[in-house]
Amino acid sequence: MGPGPSNVAPSVLEAMSRGLVGHLDPVFVKMMEEIKAMLRQVFLTTNEMTFPVSGTGSAGMEFCCANLLEPGDEAVIGINGVFGARMAEVAERCGAKVTRVETPWGRIIEPQQIADALRKVSRPKLVAIVHAETSTGALTPVEAISNLAHDAGALFLLDTVTSLAGCPVRIDEWQVDAVYSGTQKCLSCPPGLAPVSLSPRALDAATRRKSKVQSWYLDVNLLAAYWGQDRVYHHTAPISMNYALHEALRLVLDEDLEHRWRRHEQNHLALKAGLKALGLPIASQEGHQLWQLNAVTVPDGIDEAAVRKRLLAEFNIEVGAGLGPLKGKIWRVGLMGETSSKANVNAFLSALAQILNDSGRKSDLAAALEAAA
Numbered sequence: 001m002g003p004g005p006s007n008v009a010p011s012v013l014e015a016m017s018r019g020l021v022g023h024l025d026p027v028f029v030k031m032m033e034e035i036k037a038m039l040r041q042v043f044l045t046t047n048e049m050t051f052p053v054s055g056t057g058s059a060g061m062e063f064c065c066a067n068l069l070e071p072g073d074e075a076v077i078g079i080n081g082v083f084g085a086r087m088a089e090v091a092e093r094c095g096a097k098v099t100r101v102e103t104p105w106g107r108i109i110e111p112q113q114i115a116d117a118l119r120k121v122s123r124p125k126l127v128a129i130v131h132a133e134t135s136t137g138a139l140t141p142v143e144a145i146s147n148l149a150h151d152a153g154a155l156f157l158l159d160t161v162t163s164l165a166g167c168p169v170r171i172d173e174w175q176v177d178a179v180y181s182g183t184q185k186c187l188s189c190p191p192g193l194a195p196v197s198l199s200p201r202a203l204d205a206a207t208r209r210k211s212k213v214q215s216w217y218l219d220v221n222l223l224a225a226y227w228g229q230d231r232v233y234h235h236t237a238p239i240s241m242n243y244a245l246h247e248a249l250r251l252v253l254d255e256d257l258e259h260r261w262r263r264h265e266q267n268h269l270a271l272k273a274g275l276k277a278l279g280l281p282i283a284s285q286e287g288h289q290l291w292q293l294n295a296v297t298v299p300d301g302i303d304e305a306a307v308r309k310r311l312l313a314e315f316n317i318e319v320g321a322g323l324g325p326l327k328g329k330i331w332r333v334g335l336m337g338e339t340s341s342k343a344n345v346n347a348f349l350s351a352l353a354q355i356l357n358d359s360g361r362k363s364d365l366a367a368a369l370e371a372a373a
């Protein structure tokens, strides 16, 4: 129940243990096509250039920045936690001039902030935000910021590492030009691949660059020859990871995306109600709280790290610590993918209430469980 990796279905683990085929084997090539098709369904896009980059979510971030940004390009990046800051760092390493749009951790990036920043940038090439900030539990609405980016003539990049398959992510409807995700959150697959998708506009920008993409490994112009119809060897695809993603995507679509979103919402609301009964509010901005990552306020006088330690040692429950300015102030409780269940909500509430009671903070478990139900 941490901020990822989430629990993985037995059939995904079983898929990973199957015998290997080569990365150009017809069976694997067929599987690649199925993965691309299923990713399009999960991203809600018709983008041809949709595939899993080899590497974790950060590889997806680097893929998007490295392909879309050239030295001297201007980028406007929203920062409301760890991952927006990481994106700004990556964009700068690509040689871009970055305008940072910052907001206090736990709050969303407001469209007005992006509009104000865009007014000060002469020729923005890229506007980027993190949809679901895993470090704070805030979900920034996308559409207004996407419109601002396009009105300014920029491409729009979205980080969906934590949001994908846990809440609505609508790439085509929101006119997202570039998007990356990770496998280990709401897709409930082990970490190791970064699903990405580029719109025709973004692909055009990547193919008509003045300079070569500085990363050979992540150059979409080279990767397209392997993941497209030519099947030219680029690097050896991580075969077993792709087996796992194939099975994880099959499970997501078998459940039905909308049903999966609703499950995440319901379990979040149950946890939130139970926590409220224990007097523990969610710390992120009201109205924009993630369903898959709950930032639980640590009450005064309670040792954040000691509670986390006991949860793991005695109850076999892992939760995350707060990061940066939220260190010691929140627990990050993940309800992602397979982990998002009523049973886990109740197990967490029960364990937490017991630990808090032992620490001298009166906590009514029966009331919490009733509120959650």
Ligand SMILES: Cc1ncc(COP(=O)(O)O)c(C=O)c1O
Pocket (backbone or CB within 6 Å): 003, 004, 056, 057, 058, 059, 061, 083, 130, 132, 133, 134, 135, 159, 160, 161, 162, 182, 191
């Ligand atoms: C929102 C977000 N973006 C990017 C990343 C980086 O992904 P990874 O750790 O898989 O490289 C994470 C990881 O937690 C994340 O939560």
